[in-house]
Amino acid sequence: MARANARLATMAWRNLWRNRRRTLITQFGIVFGVFMAVLFTGIGDSTYGQMIDHAATLGGGHVVVQHHELQDLPTLKKTVLDAPAVEASARELPSVTATATRISGAAMVATAKNSQGTFFFAIDPTRETNDTFGILDAEWEGEMLKAPDQAKAIVLGRGLAENLEAKLGTKVVYTVTDKDGEIVSALARVVGIVTTGAPSLDASLCLLPIDVVREHLSYAPGEATLVAVFVGDHRESAAVAAALAARVPEGSVALTWAQAQPDLAGFIAMKEGGALIFEVIIMVLLAAGIFNTLFVSVMERMREFGIMAAVGFQPRQLFSLVMWESAWMALVGLVASVVVIAGPYYHLSTKGIDYSSMIGDGAEVAGVAMAPIMYVRLYPTSGLVIAAVVIVATMVSGLYPAWRAGRANPADAIRLG
Amino acid sequence: MVSTAEKTPIVLLEGVHKTYRQGEVEVKALRGLDLEVLPGEFLVLTGPSGSGKTTALNLIGALDEPTTGTVKVDGHELSTLSRAARSRLRRDRIGFVFQAYNLIPVLTAYENAEMVMRLQGTDEAKRRERVMSLLREVGLSGMEDRRPMQLSGGQQQRVAIARAIASDPAVTLADEPTANVDSVTASKLLDIMERLNREHGATFIFSTHDPRVMERARRVVHLVDGQVESIEVRA
Numbered sequence: 001m002a003r004a005n006a007r008l009a010t011m012a013w014r015n016l017w018r019n020r021r022r023t024l025i026t027q028f029g030i031v032f033g034v035f036m037a038v039l040f041t042g043i044g045d046s047t048y049g050q051m052i053d054h055a056a057t058l059g060g061g062h063v064v065v066q067h068h069e070l071q072d073l074p075t076l077k078k079t080v081l082d083a084p085a086v087e088a089s090a091r092e093l094p095s096v097t098a099t100a101t102r103i104s105g106a107a108m109v110a111t112a113k114n115s116q117g118t119f120f121f122a123i124d125p126t127r128e129t130n131d132t133f134g135i136l137d138a139e140w141e142g143e144m145l146k147a148p149d150q151a152k153a154i155v156l157g158r159g160l161a162e163n164l165e166a167k168l169g170t171k172v173v174y175t176v177t178d179k180d181g182e183i184v185s186a187l188a189r190v191v192g193i194v195t196t197g198a199p200s201l202d203a204s205l206c207l208l209p210i211d212v213v214r215e216h217l218s219y220a221p222g223e224a225t226l227v228a229v230f231v232g233d234h235r236e237s238a239a240v241a242a243a244l245a246a247r248v249p250e251g252s253v254a255l256t257w258a259q260a261q262p263d264l265a266g267f268i269a270m271k272e273g274g275a276l277i278f279e280v281i282i283m284v285l286l287a288a289g290i291f292n293t294l295f296v297s298v299m300e301r302m303r304e305f306g307i308m309a310a311v312g313f314q315p316r317q318l319f320s321l322v323m324w325e326s327a328w329m330a331l332v333g334l335v336a337s338v339v340v341i342a343g344p345y346y347h348l349s350t351k352g353i354d355y356s357s358m359i360g361d362g363a364e365v366a367g368v369a370m371a372p373i374m375y376v377r378l379y380p381t382s383g384l385v386i387a388a389v390v391i392v393a394t395m396v397s398g399l400y401p402a403w404r405a406g407r408a409n410p411a412d413a414i415r416l417g
Numbered sequence: 418m419v420s421t422a423e424k425t426p427i428v429l430l431e432g433v434h435k436t437y438r439q440g441e442v443e444v445k446a447l448r449g450l451d452l453e454v455l456p457g458e459f460l461v462l463t464g465p466s467g468s469g470k471t472t473a474l475n476l477i478g479a480l481d482e483p484t485t486g487t488v489k490v491d492g493h494e495l496s497t498l499s500r501a502a503r504s505r506l507r508r509d510r511i512g513f514v515f516q517a518y519n520l521i522p523v524l525t526a527y528e529n530a531e532m533v534m535r536l537q538g539t540d541e542a543k544r545r546e547r548v549m550s551l552l553r554e555v556g557l558s559g560m561e562d563r564r565p566m567q568l569s570g571g572q573q574q575r576v577a578i579a580r581a582i583a584s585d586p587a588v589t590l591a592d593e594p595t596a597n598v599d600s601v602t603a604s605k606l607l608d609i610m611e612r613l614n615r616e617h618g619a620t621f622i623f624s625t626h627d628p629r630v631m632e633r634a635r636r637v638v639h640l641v642d643g644q645v646e647s648i649e650v651r652a
Binding site: 007011014015018304307308309310311312313314315317410411 | 475478480481500501504505507508509513515519521522523524528532533535536537580
């Protein structure tokens with residue numbers, strides 16, 4: 001039986017090329033469908049990945065360890081007591097690439113001319129890099145903080161500085177509520193003004209040295225509001241959060257970026273859902289085209305199938321023959337897709353699509369600036385999913401034609417012969 | 418010549434009726450047909466259009482079922498067989514030669530001729546030996562790799578004959594096998610089938626109007642209105 005099936009594969013391959021033009025038109029349809037799927041999925045994989053990484057470097061990392069009530073009751077009283085131990089524990093996980101301890105919360109910032117409620121990050125500038133703190137990569141006037149204990153230094157977002165009418169060197173008083181509920185104020189001078197490209201972030205951002213803030217807040221050494229954990233691939237966030245859940249101190253939780261930033265996660269889920277619907281429509285149209293080709297091809301050959309049934313082909317072998325034709329159609333379509341799409345894909349994944357003229361000075365989602373160049377970069381798993389969908393769509397399209405072939409009437413062979 | 422005396426019939430039709438519908442009209446194609454075919458026969462079914470030749474051939478070939486009556490082929494009563502079993506019977510015990518050759522267009526002459534043996538699961542060495550020998554016998558040596566469209570009508574029919582008898586069937590059914598070829602080719606084809614009959618004992622049943630075929634037959638069964646009108650036995 002294996003020998004007969006081997007011949008079925010050969011026959012199916014040859015049958016595929018009996019009507020070369022029809023097969024090539026169908027192949028074009030598959031290539032077009034795959035290209036559209038690669039384009040939309042690749043844009044999603046790349047853009048959303050970029051946004052997630054960017055969001056991670058704006059504060060909490062891909063996984064954030066914080067007090068379990070902080071998400072619902074944001075206050076500087078909700079802390080992680082031994083942040084260095086959490087960092088050390090996180091770095092033991094192979095997926096983790098970096099960690100950072102930060103204090104973040106609400107503050108009132110005032111100059112002689114104006115005051116504004118804002119959101120501050122207290123960081124150790126000696127430990128932050130572009131990979132952990134994306135703001136370092138932004139447009140700067142002045143300079144970044146230099147040390148965790150740098151006295152009387154503050155960095156403002158461009159929008160906040162404008163609202164406060166502050167410039168480099170301007171005196172600023174910031175006021176926070178400490179761990180004991182006391183209101184404390186401190187004086188600082190503006191050492192840097194940063195423009196991130198996300199207007200809402202620029203209008204509310206201020207950076208402070210972590211040791212100075214820790215002292216103002218009456219925190220113990222090593223105490224902080226969060227530990228940001230970074231991974232090489234954001235899709236590993238859930239696994240890392242789950243692994244960390246067992247390692248964090250009592251009263252703390254490990255949240256993925258999606259749990260910590262539900263606005264961003266919701267936006268991405270909505271966009272991915274829209275793209276999925278579009279891709280499903282493309283695949284249904286593709287499957288309809290393949291079905292049409294296979295069905296017409298089978299109906300044209302019903303007498304031939306009758307002959308084959310007459311000389312001893314079993315119905316399931318005729319069914320298998322057409323399913324082999326479907327399989328070849330899918331495989332050839334995928335190979336053709338790779339050959340045709342490779343060039344454009346390389347261009348789009350390296351040069352991208354510059355749409356800065358469409359978004360003007362900048363666009364942001366949930367406080368995350370969108371990059372002005374859109375790249376098409378598929379995750380390997382997305383590529384495999386597209387290939388699997390093409391194969392399944394093609395095989396499903398072949399089911400009914402194959403069933404019809406299997407029901408060919410052998411009597412027609414003689415009656416019509 | 419193979420003697421037909423005192424042998425169990427390879428094909429037996431007893432009181433066979435076949436009625437089918439053509440639109441609103443009920444057509445009685447066979448009306449109580451009785452026929453015995455013995456191993457090694459070279460038999461022709463003939464008669465005017467509508468006499469039931471093709472219907473009889475369909476029934477003997479396990480391609481159709483009688484309305485009433487019994488059809489036995491190689492000891493198997495067809496009405497008791499499932500669709501799959503009839504398919505296996507056709508594959509293993511019945512050969513077909515069609516008027517329009519009906520080779521599989523994507524297979525070469527060799528592949529067409531070996532197809533039934535391949536379906537049977539015969540190993541490759543045996544297939545090759547048998548098919549090459551048959552193709553040589555029907556005069557197609559050197560043309561094994563040609564596809565049907567690269568062969569003349571006569572050559573295609575020779576491949577069809579090789580395919581039909583490659584698996585050593587109990588009976589080979591030939592429906593107007595000479596209808597689409599010129600007289601020289603028809604004569605050569607008949608030579609081949611006659612030789613296969615004489616030398617290998619292959620049983621042939623023809624459905625034909627062609628007098629050239631009837632001249633070679635050792636028994637000619639005349640059908641009229643779905644019944645045997647007369648049987649002509651020749652030396």
